[in-house]
Amino acid sequence: MSTHDITHLRPDDQLEPPGPLPYPTRQRPTGPRAVAGLARVLWRQLTSMRTALILLFMLALASLPGALLPQWSLDQGRTLTYIENNPTVGPILDKLGFFGVFGSPWYAAIYLALFTSLIGCLVPRTWDFARALRIEPVPTPRNLGRLPHRAVPVATAETADEAAIRITDGLRRWRLTRRDEPAGVVTLSAEKGLVREVGNLVFHFSLLGLLAAIAVGKILGFEGTVIVAEGGGFCSSSPSVYNAFRPGLMVDGTDLAPFCVNLDRFDAQYTDAGLATDFDASIEYQTGAEVAAGSAGWTSRHLKVNDPLRLEGERLYLLGHGFSPEFTVTFPNGETRTVSQVFQPTDTSLLSEGVVKILDPPGYTGAEVRRHQLALQGLFAPTAGSAHGNSNILTSVAAAPDDPAVAIQVFRGDMGMEDGASQSIFGIDQRQVDSGALTKLNRKNMKLNESMTLDDGTTVTFTGYKQWVQLQTSYDPAQGYALVFAITLLGGLMLSLTIKRRRVWYRITPDGSGRSIVEVGGLARTDQAGYGEEFTSLAALARPPRPS
Amino acid sequence: MAVSSSLGAFSDQAFGAATAAYTVALICTAVEFSSRRIAARTDRSADLVGAGALTRDGRPDGVPIVPTAGPYGHVASTPATAIPWGERFGRAGLAVAVLGFLAQLASIVTRGFAAGRLPLGNMYEFTSAISAAVIGTFLVVKIKNRDLPIGVFVLVPITLLMYVNGTVLHVAVAELQPALNSYWKWIHVTTVSLSSGVLMFSGIASLLYVLRHRFEARGSDATSVWAKLPSLERIDRIAYRTAILAFPVYTFAVITGALWAEVAWGRYWNWDPKETCAFITWVIYAGYLHARATAGWRGTKSAWISVIGLVSIVFNLFFINMVIAGLHSYAGLN
Ligand code: HEM
Numbered sequence: 100m101s102t103h104d105i106t107h108l109r110p111d112d113q114l115e116p117p118g119p120l121p122y123p124t125r126q127r128p129t130g131p132r133a134v135a136g137l138a139r140v141l142w143r144q145l146t147s148m149r150t151a152l153i154l155l156f157m158l159a160l161a162s163l164p165g166a167l168l169p170q171w172s173l174d175q176g177r178t179l180t181y182i183e184n185n186p187t188v189g190p191i192l193d194k195l196g197f198f199g200v201f202g203s204p205w206y207a208a209i210y211l212a213l214f215t216s217l218i219g220c221l222v223p224r225t226w227d228f229a230r231a232l233r234i235e236p237v238p239t240p241r242n243l244g245r246l247p248h249r250a251v252p253v254a255t256a257e258t259a260d261e262a263a264i265r266i267t268d269g270l271r272r273w274r275l276t277r278r279d280e281p282a283g284v285v286t287l288s289a290e291k292g293l294v295r296e297v298g299n300l301v302f303h304f305s306l307l308g309l310l311a312a313i314a315v316g317k318i319l320g321f322e323g324t325v326i327v328a329e330g331g332g333f334c335s336s337s338p339s340v341y342n343a344f345r346p347g348l349m350v351d352g353t354d355l356a357p358f359c360v361n362l363d364r365f366d367a368q369y370t371d372a373g374l375a376t377d378f379d380a381s382i383e384y385q386t387g388a389e390v391a392a393g394s395a396g397w398t399s400r401h402l403k404v405n406d407p408l409r410l411e412g413e414r415l416y417l418l419g420h421g422f423s424p425e426f427t428v429t430f431p432n433g434e435t436r437t438v439s440q441v442f443q444p445t446d447t448s449l450l451s452e453g454v455v456k457i458l459d460p461p462g463y464t465g466a467e468v469r470r471h472q473l474a475l476q477g478l479f480a481p482t483a484g485s486a487h488g489n490s491n492i493l494t495s496v497a498a499a500p501d502d503p504a505v506a507i508q509v510f511r512g513d514m515g516m517e518d519g520a521s522q523s524i525f526g527i528d529q530r531q532v533d534s535g536a537l538t539k540l541n542r543k544n545m546k547l548n549e550s551m552t553l554d555d556g557t558t559v560t561f562t563g564y565k566q567w568v569q570l571q572t573s574y575d576p577a578q579g580y581a582l583v584f585a586i587t588l589l590g591g592l593m594l595s596l597t598i599k600r601r602r603v604w605y606r607i608t609p610d611g612s613g614r615s616i617v618e619v620g621g622l623a624r625t626d627q628a629g630y631g632e633e634f635t636s637l638a639a640l641a642r643p644p645r646p647s
Numbered sequence: 648m649a650v651s652s653s654l655g656a657f658s659d660q661a662f663g664a665a666t667a668a669y670t671v672a673l674i675c676t677a678v679e680f681s682s683r684r685i686a687a688r689t690d691r692s693a694d695l696v697g698a699g700a701l702t703r704d705g706r707p708d709g710v711p712i713v714p715t716a717g718p719y720g721h722v723a724s725t726p727a728t729a730i731p732w733g734e735r736f737g738r739a740g741l742a743v744a745v746l747g748f749l750a751q752l753a754s755i756v757t758r759g760f761a762a763g764r765l766p767l768g769n770m771y772e773f774t775s776a777i778s779a780a781v782i783g784t785f786l787v788v789k790i791k792n793r794d795l796p797i798g799v800f801v802l803v804p805i806t807l808l809m810y811v812n813g814t815v816l817h818v819a820v821a822e823l824q825p826a827l828n829s830y831w832k833w834i835h836v837t838t839v840s841l842s843s844g845v846l847m848f849s850g851i852a853s854l855l856y857v858l859r860h861r862f863e864a865r866g867s868d869a870t871s872v873w874a875k876l877p878s879l880e881r882i883d884r885i886a887y888r889t890a891i892l893a894f895p896v897y898t899f900a901v902i903t904g905a906l907w908a909e910v911a912w913g914r915y916w917n918w919d920p921k922e923t924c925a926f927i928t929w930v931i932y933a934g935y936l937h938a939r940a941t942a943g944w945r946g947t948k949s950a951w952i953s954v955i956g957l958v959s960i961v962f963n964l965f966f967i968n969m970v971i972a973g974l975h976s977y978a979g980l981n
Binding site: 148149151152155156158159162163165166167170172173200201313322370372374375404405406407414416418571573575578581582585586588589592593596597 | 822895920
């Protein structure tokens with residue numbers, strides 16, 4: 100059973116005069132003309148609505164693994180675990196780019212094809228639209244009774260001319276053409292809603308603009324994250340100041356605007372229930388221009404979550420925070436050192452893990468230095484608690500530093516830092532422990548100012564902590580444009596979805612005795628839902644006013 | 648800012664009342680639907696002009712209704728002198744559904760006051776808001792089209808959702824990390840839940856379109872329960888109109904989500920699983936609107952696309968939130 104639903108038009112229902120045939124059908128062209136002809140056919144295919152639709156689906160489908168599989172760009176750890184847990188398919192999926200969907204060649208192929216199709220579809224439509232603005236509404240079709248919207252012809256006591264003038268009066272805001280046909284027949288063609296086409300074109304052009312803005316951001320933008328402890332700071336002069344730097348395709352890091360930031364202090368406020376009410380980094384900064392001018396002045400600012408510092412083009416965000424425990428170590432020769440290191444938060448109550456390494460212990464020379472390197476490895480808890488009632492296992496019950504404590508395991512020996520391989524700053528090299536180069540010494544849970552003494556008389560005291568913040572510099576020269584295009588996209592969409600492009604025709608035929616018959620037909624160019632009611636009132640125009 | 652437990656308890660009770668009301672309304676509309684009687688289509692073009700007055704088209708009261716010619720049955724109301732049972736149940740169902748909707752609005756508002764924030768902070772609250780949006784859309788459509796027999800198809804999934812929400816997803820009123828608040832976030836979650844609700848309604852309508860179409864393809868047995876569904880044109884119109892209402896709002900919601908991300912995470916688009924899924928949903932609905940302008944894709948094929956859109960919304964709401972953790976991960980279930 101067919102679903103032909105007469106409120107919908109099929110493409111061949113178009114009432115426009117047919118355009119010229121795509122290419123002559125007389126004889127098969129050969130040589131370059133054949134190639135050109137084939138190219139034209141392919142181009143027509145690519146720019147058809149059906150292809151656009153299929154490419155849209157492919158885009159949706161291709162995005163799906165990006166939501167379902169872990170992605171390198173979001174979470175390297177999880178991606179790695181996934182590949183390790185799926186040793187057969189994992190590596191294959193990885194090769195095929197399934198863990199980096201949005202940067203993969205097949206994804207790019209789909210959206211490039213879609214946007215090529217879009218350009219190919221927009222250019223001729225823009226021309227058509229410009230032409231439609233200039234030409235008059237199309238002539239009245241011969242048989243109005245075959246249109247999707249029509250009404251029963253009505254007789255009126257007016258002449259054709261009178262009726263036409265009266266109906267014209269009722270079509271004030273329509274683009275209207277009157278045509279006088281032989282035998283006194285008058286036709287009126289009226290059209291409304293060309294703005295819909297404007298909206299549709301604006302929407303589709305905005306898609307192009309948005310894609311361009313995204314591309315520019317990917318090419319010229321960059322992001323760098325850096326951890327800064329209280330009292331510390333950084334100047335964004337080169338990518339190396341960042342702990343992680345993600346450059347755009349054409350960013351080599353040589354021309355970063357060198358702004359400088361110092362962190363005075365960091366404060367987090369919590370409710371009684373332990374929920375954060377405020378994260379506040381008190382910073383001072385110099386903009387690139389101030390740095391270049393050698394200015395001595397610094398501007399103070401509170402940097403908060405959801406409230407970035409916007410410099411010239413670059414933006415500085417507060418993304419995270421944590422603690423660096425501080426230890427004072429007194430060596431056998433009497434020298435003391437105060438050492439501190441960033442610990443990595445492991446949960447929301449900021450139980451943090453890490454290691455403080457002392458690579459050049461004082462009082463030793465030559466090879467002895469390496470044999471007496473110290474590592475203080477363990478946990479830091481801002482508010483200490485104990486797990487399962489076991490006071491030896493340190494946990495954290497709140498993120499506020501109300502009752503800080505550490506659980507520290509000390510190692511002494513060769514850290515294995517000389518072989519050039521980079522080591523995590525949050526851990527020690529287990530191979531050095533296994534090989535016996537690093538010896539496990541004391542283990543102790545310490546509250547503030549508690550200490551422990553090692554076998555050689557070294558004492559380690561937990562003297563305090565510093566807070567650190569994770570800052571991110573973001574630069575995307577095109578994001579303002581992306582927003583502009585997003586707004587025009589939405590505006591165009593709303594215009595296009597609320598306005599219907601519709602036509603109405605009247606044919607007024609005199610019956611020879613001073614009276615006339617009025618026929619009405621209507622057509623909405625696009626989706627018709629809702630033209631009905633308006634058409635009813637348009638059809639009512641055909642009827643003469645009741646004699647009063 | 649303190650959490651109020653008595654208001655919270657009231658909110659829970661109102662939610663329970665809404666669930667109960669929807670259950671009753673569901674039963675009423677089921678009776679209404681199954682007791683509908685089908686009349687032959689008398690004037691095919693009449694409904695093109697005067698949508699909403701289908702049942703009473705040109706048929707004088709009191710004329711017996713004989714199912715004859717066309718398989719595209721129109722549903723007829725019997726004379727007003729004797730309101731049939733089905734219609735009485737229908738009216739009662741509508742009234743109870745309205746009451747349930749009001750109770751649910753009360754539940755949402757008091758929950759917001761109890762928590763001292765917009766009540767869109769976890770799965771329970773989000774699901775409640777979306778259910779309310781679906782019901783709200785249904786009520787508006789139903790009040791404009793009093794004879795539209797789709798209540799039961801909206802109420803079955805929503806009532807189920809309400810039960811699941813009240814039991815599995817329910818969490819006590821709690822504050823969120825106030826430090827993470829941003830007004831973009833609230834604009835974003837509000838528009839996302841409203842537009843998702845309306846799109847879900849649209850998807851349900853499209854599902855009915857598909858069912859009705861299959862029924863007609865099998866030869867339209869007038870005694871079948873499917874014959875009681877509204878005509879294809881009508882369902883299509885309802886699905887389309889709600890979709891074009893919601894799609895720009897959904898687009899706006901995605902844009903505000905990007906604005907929020909720019910402020911919070913330093914980048915306006917991160918392709919985290921929720922964003923990706925929202926993008927997929929958006930592309931599917933763009934495809935739906937496209938299909939309606941593409942030769943050979945109108946009718947069932949575009950209805951199927953809208954159904955896929957519904958699936959992707961539900962998937963985004965439940966699967967992504969509860970199974971796949973991202974930057975977003977609301978759930979607050981664990
Ligand atoms: C980049 C992907 C695309 C997206 C996301 C998209 C989205 C949309 C949406 C949402 C609509 C309905 C709203 C409106 O009428 O303005 C629409 C309509 C339309 N699109 Fe696209 N589109 C895309 C590509 C294309 C392409 C490649 C073509 C040409 C083949 C095209 C041609 C059209 C036409 C002619 C309409 C008007 C349909 C009508 O008159 O009802 N679009 N598009």
